[in-house]
Amino acid sequence: MTAILTIIIVLFVAVALWQMVKIFDLAQVGTTNTQIADDHDNKINGYLMIGFLIFIYLITILSFWYLGDLPLMSNAASEHGSKVDNLMIISMIVIFVVQTITQFLLHYFAFKYRGEKGKKAFFYADNNTLEFIWTVIPVIVLAGLIIYGLFTWNDIMNIDEDDDPMVIELYAQQFNWKARYSGNDNVLGKANVRLIDIDRANILGVDEEDPNAEDDVIVTELHLPVGKPVLFKMRSQDVLHSAYMPHFRAQMNCVPGMVTQFGFTPTVTTADMRQTPEIIDKVKNINELRVERSAEVEASGQELIYEFDYLLLCNKICGKSHYNMQMKIIVETQEEFDAWMEEQTTFPNSLIN
Amino acid sequence: MSATADTHGHDDHDVHHHKETFITKYIFSTDHKMIAKQYLITGTVMGIIGILMSIMFRMQIAWPEKPNVLFEALLGKWAPDGVMDADIYLALVTIHGTIMVFFVLTAGLSGTFSNLLIPLQIGARDMASGFLNMVSYWLFFISCVIMIGSLYVEAGPAAAGWTIYPPLSALPMASSGSGMGMTLWLISMAIFIASQLIGSLNYIVTVINLRTKGMSMTRLPLTIWAFFVTAIIGTVSFPVLLSAALLLIMDRSFGTSFFLSDIFIQGEVLHYQGGSPVLFEHLFWFLGHPEVYIVILPAMGLVSEIMASSSRKPIFGYRAMIASILAIAFLSTIVWGHHMFVSGMNPFLGSVFTFTTLLIAIPSAVKAFNWITTIWKGNLQMNPAMLFSIGFVSTFITGGLTGIILGDSALDINVHDTYFVIAHFHLVMGISALYGMFAGIYHWYPKMFGRMMNKNLGYLHFWITAVCAYGVFFPMHFIGMAGLPRRYYSNSSFPLFDDLANTNVIITIFAIVGGIAQIIYLYNFFISIFYGKKAEQNPWKSTTLEWTTPVKHVHGNWPGAIPHVYRWSYDYSKPGHDVDFVPQNVPLMEGEEELQH
Structure with a gap:
């Protein structure tokens, strides 16, 4: 399909070129060639x-x-x-x-x-009323947009602490994401890259001495309960990354040496989103395209048939595999979330002693 | 000041003239007209490289990880079996951005036309310092050589994006381009900045001191106003980039921690403590944003001049045009934070920068409306230069309008760093500035080379380029709004964006056709130098002083005394005159009043 389209476009361009040269040549007949219009x-x-x-x-x-x-x-x-x-x-x-x-x-x-030869342009150098009009109109329109914005x-x-948002850490490294839940106390244990101990599987550098870390849970797939405010605390261990969650209109850079934050409340579960007409259309369209080039898709090791999922993408150039640094986000009901959380290992238990 | 220019008679210039050898005339020339041509040709060569790179990475985006003969031929070991490597993809986008923004649209555009037009249009024999002018060009040349040289580094050229944010640009273990490649990038840029500063100071001094008798600031053509203000912005903001580059060099080579802190990479903790990458972003964008106006203001100046001359009408709202140039210049230095809404800086700062950023739309709107009113009821002479000027206004409006979305912090959250941004800035400052540059080249070619460019090839060049520019960048807004991040080597490693693949193919085809169309221009440009039709002294019947100089270049510009100026530069179709233009050096007729502009 694309190949045919390509050929058609190239043909059109070629024909257009040829026609234009012809027109310009014709226009030249009988004129003195001064190279001035x-x-x-x-x-x-x-x-x-x-x-x-x-x-x-x-x-x-x-x-x-x-x-x-x-x-x-x-x-x-x-x-x-x-x-x-x-x-x-x-x-x-x-x-x-x-x-x-x-x-x-x-x-x-x-x-x-x-x-046209012999025509004289209208000498019109200034008009303060006009200038005033097209200064004031943009001012008014922009004032509206600025205030609304x-x-x-x-x-x-402005994160409202009264909403008691669920605190989750997003942790970026070349080239993957981790999420750390703060557990029942809703407070993240202290962490610093200097505490990273790969041998003991403390990959986020969480402080073992900090009691707040005892119920922390580190995962590679982000689960969010629907309708509950979430406050993300972002960290990066190496270079700048950006946590971009387009479906949630959310983005914040992850900066080594500091903690950044962004909060939102998810409103649609993954299951519900899959049933919306827009997503059904999009998925259908994508799957048709994937079937068309099925050999290629399967060779790349991906599953052929696509099912919609929210994604967290890296959106700040971070090196070779920047294009392939994403984490699945699943929005689910509180019950499903609790059941999932139940299965996860807490931070102290995930360490190798 | 005009007295200085007058006493600088042409006798002593004849003496210089006799001593000219090939080397002093064509290589180490101090003549502003020759230096302008040197800038233009160097900029053109860099432009060819930059555009070729963009076509290569566009091919990778359209046909990801497919073998390509072009890659195999040009990228060598970075394209094993003709498949582009992910590192070199990032290097290509990085060097493309650097070359186009700095080497083509800053030095190539401003360097060419500031040098050519400032002395000619203000009525000066040459720049205030011909020697510094020559130094400025050769520093630029050296920086070009170093930047091109960095392409041949073993581990590859800089690959951290043209914004070279640390820590990616600071740590060789984070990106293979951050070793020797980045070192050369930083050295090249440092030399480039020195070149720009010397050039800018020269422009400022020349405009202030060397105007001929009668050439008051309010009689200056808008080109000169644009170059003058551009030079001021450059002088204010370029040094900040230099300091950022120096601090980055210190972090990289001497272990300081200006921009780095708490880093764990490849199994070890680095010693850096207390620095912040956000500081670098502030320093970078303090130049980086004014930089887009350093690129666009000269183009605006050229277009204003060409539009007036080709419409046979005065530019509408001369004083409003100057005021808007000044307003844009001022605002451009206090909006840099709109590149950093999601960088982690305080959200309150985001509010401030949203406010200042959206204000820029006001002087920009004034300019756009004034250009449109300038062609209203004109007698438009559709030379290629005029077409590119109209094209400039068209892309400037299309690209500028989406700035309302990107400058709005709440909306930027979601389109930041997506293709929407690419579409916006390519139209508003990339394509627009290129159009301004092309317009200037077609218009002043007779002044530079004494010959005319072929107009039909010019028309062909314009129309193909115009269609392809929209074909490339218009759909990009939409794939950006669909959430596709920029600087992705491949968009098919997960299925979310599979439905955008066909659009990306179409964009790439437009890019290839548009790129090929530039060959028409290159052919026209280089062939016309030798075989173009000989130009008359004032082929476009313009009012400005450069057209009073002889076609054949002489040292000192005017063989006799420097002409005096009696009127502003926009007396086109003035009632009471038989001809439709009155040059600036023609005294007022009896009873004629100079316009209160």
Whole structure:
């Protein structure tokens, strides 16, 4: 499919090229060759400007049509996510309107006022009223966007301790993620890379002396109970990483030497998300594509049929395998979560003595 | 000050003229026109390398881990059996970014046109210091050589992204490119910064001191305003990058801990304690953000000049254009934090930077509307330079508008470091600045080489490039909004983004076609130097002083006395005149009033 598309596009481009050279050659007949645009050139390029305007609109429409099923503008799986999505949609509408109008004016004027011999341009150097209008309008629109944006930002970044969020550490290293649950006391045991002891399997450098660490649980798959606020404390042991959870509209860098944080409340379980029409469509689409190139997929050791899961991706360049550093996130009911947690080994028990 | 320029008569220049040898004329030249050409050709060569790299990594993205003859031919041992290595993929994106931002769009663009146009348009015999100008070029040349040399290092060139965030860039065990490759990158950049500083100081001094009689600041063409303000921003912000680079060198080579702390890598704890990578991010972006304006402001200046000349109309809102340049320049130095909303810095700072960042949209909007009004009711001469200028405004608007999303901290959380960012900055400062550069080259080619470029090849070049630029970067917004992170060697190692694979193929095809289209331009550029049609003295019928100099270059620019200036540079189609342009050196007619601009 892609190959055919490629060939068609290349053919179109070739034909377009050939046509354009022909047009330009024709335009040359009977003119003195000064390499300065004459009325012919002005006319042809004026019309091409209108063609280009249509091309811009077309590529906008096509992009929205084929790629506009945007998981980032609907379908948020966290409480603050829908607020982000609303702001995103409002910003997109503003952008879309301004883009459509200004591109029209620019290209239409380029067509309308294409040069002709003997015509004289309109001497128009200044107009304070106009300048005032197009200073004030952006000011008003932007003031609205700034205020809306700042309220949303503060809402996201200010963690309300009264909600009693579940504290989880996200730990990054080249090239994988670990999560450490704080256990019943909801306090993480102290940790530092200087305490890492590979021989004893203390890979996160958790302080064994700290009583808070006694009920900590270290895992490689992140489970979250639905509807419960979570506060992530991020650490990295080597280089910068970024914990990016696109479905939850969440991202924060993991910085060696400091602890960063981000909190949100997941609102849709993995099971429910799999049943939403958007995800069903997306998964169906992906699986059709995977079946098409099944030999390749199986050769890479992946399972052929894809099932949706939330992912935590690394989104800050971190070295060779940056592209392949992710952790599965499972959002489930409190009961399922408790049952899963029950099976996990606490930190002291995971050590090799 | 004009007195100085006047006493600097042309007699003593004739003396220099006789002593010129091949070496003093073409290699160690102190003539600003020759230095401009040197910058342009060096920038072009770097640009070819940068674009070739982008086509290679685009091929890897479209057809991940597939053997490719191009890779086998060009990457050698980094592409065993023609399959690109993951490390070299990161190296390619790193060096592509570095070359395009610094070597092509800073030195190639600003270096070429500041050097060519500042003395010619203000009516000066040369730069304030021809010698420093030459030093500036040769430092730039050395930094290019070192950067290219780093491609041949055993362990590979720098591969930490063009932002070279530590610790990745500081620790050779974290990335193979962070050894010798990164050392050479840092040395190259340090020399580059020195070159830029010397150049910028020269531009500032020349504009302030060497304007001809009558050339007041409010009669300057907008090109000169743009170059002048660009040089000031460069002087303010480049030294900060230099200090960041020096501190990074100290961390790397002398064991200091400015940017590093608590690191455990490859089984051992390193001694670093107390530093912070976030500090580096602040220092880097304190230059890094003004840098995008260092790139775009000269392009804006060139486009303003070309639009007025080609529309046969004065630029609309001359004073508002200057005010917006100044406003953008000021704001550009207090917005760097919008690159760091999710870096772990205090969220309150995020609020401040959101506020200042979105303010930049106001002067930018004023500029865009003024350009559109400039062509309204004009008599547009559709030369290739004009097409690229219109293209500039188009991509500047498209790319600029998405800045409203990225500058908004709440929205940036989710599109930060995705393809959305790539789409945004390539359109607003990459493609736009390239268009500005192309516009400038097509427009001032007769001034530089005394010959005309072929217009039909120019049209072909523009239209293919224009279609491909949108074809490449427009869909990228959407794959970014779908959550695809940038700098991923392969997007198929897990299934989440499989549905974007076809879009990535289409983007790559557009990139390849667009890249090939540049061959048309290169052919036109190099062939026209020798075989182009001989240019008239003022082919575009412009008002500015550079067109009063003879076609054949002379040392000192004007064979006779320097012309005096009696009017602003935008008297196009002024009522009461028979011709549709009145050069700046033509005295006011009796009863004619100079416009209150």
